[in-house]
Every structure is written in C-alpha cells, then in structure tokens.
Amino acid sequence: MMKILVTGGSGFVGGAIIKNLLQQSDAKIMMWDNRLPKNPLGCYFIKCDITEELPTTKPYDLVFHCAGLLGTESLFKNIKEATMVNIMGTLNILELHRDHGFIVQLNILGDWLNPYMISKRAAENYGLMYRKWYNTRYVSVRPTVIYGPGQSMLQKKVAPTFINAALRNEPIPIYGDGSYMMPLLFVKDVASYIVAIGLNNFNDYAKIDIGSLTHRVTVKELAELVISLTGSTSKLEYKPMRIGQPLSAKDAGANLDLIKGIEEITPFNETPLEVGLQETINYYKGLM
Template sequence: MKIAVTGGSGFLGQATIRAAEAVGHEAWSFDRAHGNDVLGDLAALKGADTVIHLAGMLGTSELFDDAEAAVQANVVGTLRILRWCQEHDAAYVGVGMPPVFPSVYTATKVCATRLATAWHEAYGLRVSHVRAFNAYGPGQKFGPGHPQKILPTFARAAWEGRPLPVWGDGEQTMDLVHSDDVGRMLVDAAQFGDDVTFDAGTGVAVTVNELARAVLDFTGSTAGVEHLPMRLGETPTRIVARGDGWDRLDWKPEHSWARVEDVVAWYRTAS
C-alpha cells in the first residue's frame, strides 16, 4: 500500500509510519510540521491509496478555551480528508477513543467517527476505525504547550523528586497500550474497510493509583502522590478495551509492566 499519515510527525504518527514500513508499505507524513494542513491544500496526499488520519487538536481541559478551533481541526479537517479519499478512491482509517469523557476532544472525535461511517454508508468509502486507549511510549510530548498525558507527567515528576499529580481519588482505570501496538493496529486496519472498529487496547484495567505506585517504584522516588480535583472535561470512570475487532487479526496488544518501565526510564533524560 501507499499510505499517507496525517499528523505523521506526531507521537502516534511516527509509530504508524514505522509499522507501515516494517511490513513493506510505502508511507509518508502529511503534517503541519512540514507545511501541510488538513484545513489547507491536500496536494501532498497525492498517490496515497490509503490515508490514516491522525491529525487534530489534542487536549482535555485545554480545549474548552479553544473549542471552535478544535471543531475546525478535528471535525472539518476529518470531513476534508474523507472527501479527498472519496474523490481519489482511497481507503480511510481514522483514530477514535472511548466516548467516556464529557470533553470537547471526545465530542469532536465522536463526530469525526460518525462522519466516516456516514461516508462509508453513503458513498461506499472504505473506512476502518481504531479506538485508541491510553497510549504511551517514548517520544510522547510533555510540558508547557502540550496536553498532560499521564505517563510522561508521572515519570517526569518522579525523576525530578516531585509528588505525582493524581486527579481525583485515583481509582479510575486506564488501559495502557504501547504506541507501537497502536501504530501496528492502524496499519492492519487498512486492509478491511467495512466500517469495522478495532480496539487498540489490551483489555487490562490499571488504576491511576496502581500506575503511580509502579512509577514511584521504577524510579525509586519517595515523593509520593498529590491528589488534585478532577480536571474540566473528566469524570471518574473505568476504561478498558472490550476486544472489538480482535477476532479479525492474528494478534492483540498485550499489557506489559516491563514496557512501561522502559518508557519511564526514557523520560529520565528526555527534554
């Protein structure tokens, strides 16, 4: 396949391109970092027979102050990619998330997913969806200007001797999935196109408190945790993959504390 990856310079985008190239596909990045915008000229998609669409605005509480821009990027941007795929007979793979949080980001991702289904039903567009759970891996951005993702936030706090910030009581659960597995699933999903959804998760629930204890143990930090009020757009919830789409593949992501520890170690010197 010839695969264009929107947002290909990002965290999951880079993992997706690596996964595509590892199995012999030609893949390239369509990204604002290289002057390409899903709201602008789409000429750099030329030649793709599949578009894996990852570009968009990320954030939870952050997007409430920029909701209109998020709708433009995440919804209108998706619509423009769908239309390009329709006009160029290309397959579309979109990334979504469990629709659990009352956030702007969740609302835009649900809308984008439903738009893709609409284009599949109305025009026969080959569409697949990947529902990404709590992705982690080396290279995930952190610090000012970036959404606060849990593993880099915990790892950096621990290495710097600061208490780990736990929003709420910490008993809410996550499904931790390595970015390499998400990238692989996005590439594998492209071979289907019948509006199928694949869970990019492990099916193993991990509480925030469990992850905090593991990070403190991995780093040897004695700083402990600091419980904070839940952030805007979040509610205490239990998130875990139920296994949608796994029966179509010969593999599934597996939970691994060893991989988590390797990524925590990566953040010791990350800047």
Template structure:
C-alpha cells in the same frame, strides 16, 4: 509500492505509524502543521527516499499528487491540556479535516482510516466498553470539544461509506503510552514519569480510584496496521484491557523510577471518566490481534526515553 498519507505525522502516534508503514514497504506521505507535533519525531525519516513530508493544516483544502492507496487521519490535539487550550482548532480538525480528506479518499479510491478514541464513550455506564455502547458524553462540558469532534468524525466517515461507497475504517484508541510522548501534555503517564524523575510531587486528580487501561504504542500501531489492511468498516477498540487505578499506576511509576516523590491529590476535573477498559473481542475476532507487551516491560522502555528528555 503502495502509498499512504498520514496526517498528524509528527505527533506521538502519527510518527510511529510512519515508521510502521515504511518498515512494511510502503511509500509514506506525512502531513502536519506542528500544532502539537514535533519535527524531532520524524527527523530520522527525512533521508528516507520513501518518505515525503508536507507542512500543512489539514482543516484547509488538501491536495496530494499521484496515487494514494490509504489515508490515515491522525491529526488532532489529543491531551486535555491541548484541547482545553485549543477548543476551536480541536473541533475544526475533527470536522473540516475529515470532510477534506474523505473527499480526497473518494477521488483517489483510497481506504480511509480515522483515529477515533475511547472518549466517544464519555463517562461510561457500561464496563468494559464495547463498540456497541453509544456512550455518556456531555456535549457542552469542557471535554465536549474533543469528545464530540471524534463522534462527528465517526458520523461523517460512516456517511461517506454509506452514501459514496468510500472504503472506510475506524479505530477507537484507548490510553496509549511510549516513546515520543510530550513531557507536559497533561496525560497521566508523561505527567507522573516526568514528575518522578525530577523528584517533584506526583499530582493525582480526584482520589485516584478512577481506572485506565494502558496500551504500549507498538501494540497499538500493530492493531491499527491490521485494521487498515482489512476491509472492516465498523469501529474497532484497540487497547490493552489490563485495567489499573490511577493511584496504583502512580505508585508503579514511583517504584520504577526509584523516586522519593510524594503523591498529592487535587480536585477531579469536570466529566473526567471514572472507568476506562476496552472490550477487545472484536479486534481479536476480526484482526486476530492481542496486545503482547505487558505494562512492566512497556514502562521500562518508556522510562529510557523520558530519562533523556528530562535531562
């Protein structure tokens, strides 16, 4: 059996990746320090003989005994609330952690995958965003700690690939949603859905004309799995190109939840991207990947999870 190390295993995406690799017949080593992850997300795995877990901070030296075939680095604060409250931890997990893990991948001769993000494009001047676009990022703005941490991750990963011959891959993740998201992580979907279910005002930052493209977590995880199993080294956008304004998205959730919530508008945070839509041509050509779950179906599945959480 192939063996994979997944950092950030107790997080939203990391826990779904653990499920995916176990279902595909892998042995999974999960690692997390629960800074933003939750043990609840992986508690169902503790009885699985092919799953082992280490409570560890990956910004410190990482040791894993035995063979490793793949290393997926998915540990990082990922929401604006998190990385604005924890800027130093965010920078460290985007710099010290990949340094530690790339060294481990080099020793183990493992394929190394990093979770990059659409935030490397900043507030884009190119729409939709292709992997060849270098971005428009403010390195000293409030979002810079996250954006530049991810950009550095890509640089050090390519450095280890070019100079040390490490087998590497990079996924640029666009807005993703689904079960196991935290209610209060500051991103649009959990904020809107939890507010609607509680009958609270739905808060939109700015006038709501900014756009996002939301991908259901199962589709995203399938794309990441295919990229991990490939030998492709350059960045690949994974996301659903179906673009929607934040205002329209909020109205969809109000209708779905049959809520009486009103929409209120607050000031737009500094450097908040005005547009976000992936060009997924590379994923289609390299991975034969397309999202298959439309937003209506994905939101229905997510709503059932949030109903239980809001209770």
C-alpha cells in the same frame, strides 16, 4: 507502487505508525503535518494544514488519519480550533478519498463532554456517513489509553506526567480518588495493530475498539508502579478532577473496560506493562 498517507505523522501515534510501515512495507509513504518531525522518519514529507486547501487532488491508496488537536482541559480555551482541525480537517480527507483509497482514522473511546471527545465523535460520524452513503472505505479505530516513548507533555497525559514527576522526585498529581481504571496500551503495539488493519484492507467493521486484554490498573496503581520502577521518592498528591473529565470512576462508564473480540480481526500482541513503562521511562530520562 502503493501510495500511503499518514496525516499527523510527526505526532505520537502517527510517528509510531510511520516507523512500523517502514519496517514492513515497500510502499511510497507520505507524511502530512503542519510541523516538521523532531527526528527524520525516512518518508516523504509535505508541510500542510488539513483544514485548508490540500496539497494534492489525487487520493492515496491507504490513509492513516492521525492528525488532530489533542487535549482535555486545555481545549476548552481552543474550542473553535479543535472543531476546525478535528472535524473540518477530517472532512477534507474524507472528500479527497470519497471514491478511492482506504481510510483508517485514529479516534478515541469515550463520551465525556469536552471539546476533544465531542469533535472526534463528530469526525467519526462523518466518516461513518461517508461509508454508508458514498461507500467510502472508512474504518474508525478507537484505542483506550496509549502510552510510550515520544508522547508530548503538553496535553498532560498520564504516563508522561507521572514519569517526569517521578524522575524529579516531585509530587505526582492524582485527579480524583485514583480509582479510575486505566486499560493501558503501548504505542508500538497500537501502531502495529492499526497498520495490520490498513495493509490487510480490513474493512468489515466500521468501528474497531482496541483495549488492553491484560494491563488494567487504576490511576493510583499506575503512579505507584512508576515510583517503584524509577526508584523515586515522589508522593501522591490528590487533586479535584479537571474540567472535561468524569467526576468519578463510575461516571467514566464502561467504555474503557475490557475490549473483547479484537483478536478476531488480527492478532494483538501486548508488550508487558513493566517492560513498556521501563522503555518509556528511559526515553524521558534521555530528555532530561
């Protein structure tokens, strides 16, 4: 029986990947995380810290490496921890699977100067190094902006921040002038695409960028759409850009622009933006 590992499986994307796997694979699915998932996912679980000694010396057949320390502004207070988790943790996974298995690592598009992106780029470069010099089967998957049910409020990501403010009729914070483009991806669509890459052993490309082919709205437009869908009386509150973010839409670069060619790898089916947002809104309503 095929053995599949998902690191960071109690997290936002990792949890969605496990749910997708359980629907279409009879493999033995193992989750590694340093915290228990809020809801049972129906897979095996080992509590561990990937920066320390791993719980096994036997590699898995397929690894979805989603474990990582997230945050843009917040990680400036935890730079060393971000380095340990995102880089050293990845090195431990790479070393265990140097000669066996297929690693699909969740990374991120962008080259902003903040601890999260710097550490994720370094981890990706180590993966590419293992692929080149050790012939390790490694692919870096780099989606744009992911939203959906289950996303934590702790990292102040755009969708949960806007939705929770709107549901409370509180001001919605807009950092900068709101013109920054958001190519939004629904988490279930991303999970389905990443799982397809892994199960189909698609190792032709070292890096695979995933961006929305249709859902491109500015930050301001997204906030207005959330207000409309929730029937909120919230107003937009403009604030200076936070540390670690580009100062303007122009400074953000083109790396979050339309991503072409992903259909060449495996079909990418997008949930309509309003449908995905409504499902996400209903999720946060249920938490109130």
